[in-house]
Amino acid sequence: MPKLTVNGTTHEVDADPDMPLLWAIRDHLNLTGTKYGCGIAQCGACTVHVDGQPARACQTRIGDVAEAKITTIEGVSGRVAEAVQAAWRKLDVVQCGYCQSGQIMSAIGLLSENKAPSDADIAGALDGNICRCGTYQRIKAAVHDAARSLA
Numbered sequence: 001m002p003k004l005t006v007n008g009t010t011h012e013v014d015a016d017p018d019m020p021l022l023w024a025i026r027d028h029l030n031l032t033g034t035k036y037g038c039g040i041a042q043c044g045a046c047t048v049h050v051d052g053q054p055a056r057a058c059q060t061r062i063g064d065v066a067e068a069k070i071t072t073i074e075g076v077s078g079r080v081a082e083a084v085q086a087a088w089r090k091l092d093v094v095q096c097g098y099c100q101s102g103q104i105m106s107a108i109g110l111l112s113e114n115k116a117p118s119d120a121d122i123a124g125a126l127d128g129n130i131c132r133c134g135t136y137q138r139i140k141a142a143v144h145d146a147a148r149s150l151a
Contacts, residue, residue, distance in 0.1 A: 002062045006031070007075025017063025021055075022046045024062045025072055033073035033101045037130070044129030047102035048072050054109035054125075073101035080111045080150065087145040095133035103129050107143050115150050117143065 001012045004021075006029055013019075013028045025031050025048070034057055037045030041056035048057045049071040076085075084107045087093075094100050103126065110117055110125035117125070122143045131139065 002066045004029075004062060004066065004070060005068070006070045007072060008069075013062060015062060017061060017066075019062050020058050021048070021060040021062050021065060021070070022057035025057060025070075031072050031074050035098055035101060037099070037102075042128060042130070043099070044102040044106060044126075045099050047105040047129065049076075049105060049109060052109075052112065054106050073105060076105070076108060080146075081108050083146040083149045084108050084111060084142070087142040087149065091138055091142045091145060093135055093138040093142045095131075095135050099129065099131045099133075103131065103139055107139070107146065110143065111146055111150060116147055 001014055002017050004011050004013055004024060006025065011029060013024050015024055015028060022034060022036060025034050034048055035045035037043035039058050041059040046057040047054050050065055050068045084104055088104060106126050106129050114121055119140065122140050
């Protein structure tokens, strides 16, 4: 039985090691903030952190991350996460909200590595995070706002 460490807690998951991490998180651990979008790692709605790096949970097998530290949107914490979440609220980024947990996870990943990203850095880090509502300008502005608050 695979063991997963999610948001600081280790869980035994009664599932095939080939199961996508997304389904283990949602269906076995009842953490529904990570969304299913496309199932082929193209939309970013399922973005989580695996050992601190953004990863697409829909294409990550649980057997491949049994020794990793996994963080979902429910488990983000710390200065960077707080800055990103505050900027999202301040700039009213969310429209429908479906993609936003993935967007936030990617933004946290970027700002954890680069405290002063350029527009190109932001575009590169969030490439593949699709927003059907088209809030890209607000997302970019929020990443810049979060970066300023971290300076």
